[in-house]
Amino acid sequence: MKLYNSLTKKVEDFKTNEPGKVSMYTCGPTVYHFAHIGNLRSYICEDVLEKLLRFGGYDVKRVMNITDVGHLSSDADTGEDKMLKGARREHKTVMEIAKFYTDAFFSDCNKLNIKMPDVVEPATNCIPEFINMIEGLLEKGYAYKAGDNIYFDTSRLVNYYVFGNQNEDELMVGARDDVTEDTNKRNKNDFVLWFTRSKFEDQALKWDSPWGVGYPGWHIECSCISMKHLGEKLDLHCGGVDNMFPHHTNEIAQSESFIGHKWCNYWFHVHHLNDETGKMSKSKGEFLTVSLLEKKGYDPLAYRLFVLQSHYRKPLTFSFAILDQADATYKKLKSRIAPVEEEGAVDEGAVKEWHDKFLEAVGDDCNTAMGLTLLYDVLKSELNGATKRKVIEDYDYVLSLDLLKTEEEAGVDEELKKYVEAKIAERAEAKKAKDFEKADAIRDELAGKGIVIKDTREGAVWSRA
Ligand SMILES: [Zn+2]
Structure with a gap:
């Protein structure tokens, strides 16, 4: 497999630390609002990448964080606390907001056929790990205390701008977004590891630390959560x-x-996903969510197809007119696949050959558009019906467009969702009543139907196995 590496700015052969195994980390959402479809573009592409690695025979372990504390409205540690902002807006507690939007995020992912990562870890689960790393950084002289906060000292590094392509303007993120400048910082790009003097009087979540009661900065969580589950050598970060x-x-x-x-x-x-006026954001224009697409009558998988039609390293422009085209393409594609009958014997040799073609084409820096082209080639080919269906099934593991699902089966989905959610509620009740036998039985019952439940701090979430 070949992959563009932002560190070297080159397409490279993908080599892992351990043969056959990939440790993969994904920055998860800050759960203070719905994800917009621009955020979800990233998660779709990362989902394809993970599945492609598995398709190529790798054993992948993927970890994702949930940011439920510490992310301020500017990425450079200034502005408001995003979680508090959400809580205030909706007159809820921070934990209620976190739970609600975590569930909403995974529900969107589920609709877009984005697989659940193997480990999902909320930042608030890992405070001891954050404190441990910050203590280590202080001991080694990479961090300092100022104004009761702990900061990372970027001047200690020979090579801080690792991605190397930012100019001074781009490095001014904090200064650009906010008028408030943090005068505790020794260097412009130093960043907060731990806030002990909360700027927010009603800061809901705070913890004891060697430096006083406070809460972690945003950046520290991904380093710690990644190392907690994937060790000190990471293959891939998305x-x-x-x-x-x-x-x-x-x-x-x-x-x-x-x-x-x-x-x-x-x-x-x-x-980025842009709309016709520029970069998509939560604050301007129509707030484009998966639910909005559904309300307007689109199948969320038409949006997935739209994303797969272009390369992940190119900005993509969204409009409803373009989505209409993708929607029409999606319907046409499914209507071409539906009549392919399960006839003849599966030609395993041909299945392998087409599998390798896909791996070669899409494995060249995640070229999903080539994967779609190959799919049409399969349909046009001389393969018998049974073999075609087998190859399509194989490709759909990566593309995840429900290509072989009939409309009736798609209709069952809503039923299935209701059923699973009722079972999850029943299981939560059983756990509350300490009837763990019953809770386990419900989990096993769902597993028997190909539904995997994952317990997170915010409650159980589910996905298809
Ligand atoms: Zn991150």
């Missing part, structure tokens, strides 16, 4: 291109200072 600076730059700075060697080998960044 995120949106807007995470490159300061977030990923700071993750690298603190991780490598802490462990004393290289941390992550490959960085995968998905580019």
Whole structure:
């Protein structure tokens, strides 16, 4: 497989630390609002990448954080606390907001056939790990205390701008977004590891630390959560291109200072989704969510197809007119596949051959558009019906467009969802009543139907196995 690496700015052969195994980390959502479809573009592309690696025979372990504390409205530690902002807006507690939007995020992912990562970890689960890393950084002289906060000292690093392509303007993120300048910082790009003097009087979530009661900065969580589950050598780190600076730059700075060697080998960044007026954001124009697409009558998988039609390293422009085209293409594609009958014997040799073609084409830096082209080639080919269906099934593991699902089966989905959610509620009740036998029985019953439940701090979430 070949992959573009933001660190070297080159397409490289993908080599893992351990043969056959991939450790993969994804920056998860800050759960203070719905994800807009631009955020979800990244998660779709990362989902394809994970599945492609598995398709190519790798054993992948993928970890994702949920940011439920510490992310301020500017990525450079200034402005308001995003979680508090959400809580205030909706007159709920921060934990209620976190639970609601975590569930909403995974429900959107489920609709877009985005697989659940193997480990999902909320930041608030890992406070001891954050404190441990910050203590280490202080001991090694990479961090300092000022104004009762702990900061990372970027001047200690020879090579701080690891992605190397930012100019001074782009490095001014904080200054650009906010008028407030943090005068405790010794260097412009120093960042907060731990806030002890909360700027917010009603800060809901705070913890004891060696430096006083407070809460962690945003960047520290990804380094710690990644190391907690994937160790000190990471193969692959993913995120949106807007995470490159300061977030990923700071993750690298603190991780490598802490462990004393290289941390992550490959960085995968998905580019922006723009609307016709420019970069999509939550604050301007119509707030484009999966639910809105559904309300307007679109199948969320038509949006997935729209994303797969273009390359993840190119900015993509969204409009409803373009989505209409993708929707029509999706319907046409499914109507071409539906009549392919299960006839003849499956030609396993041909299945393998087409599998390898897909791996070669899409494995060249996640070229999903080529995968779609190959799908049409399969349909046009001389293969018998049974073999075609087998190849389509194989491709659909990566594309995840429900290509073989009939409309009736798609209709069952809503039923299935209701059923699973009722079972999850029943299980939560059983657990509350300490009837663990019953709770386990419900989990096993769902597993028998191919539904996997994962317990998170915010409650159980589910996905298809
Ligand atoms: Zn992150």
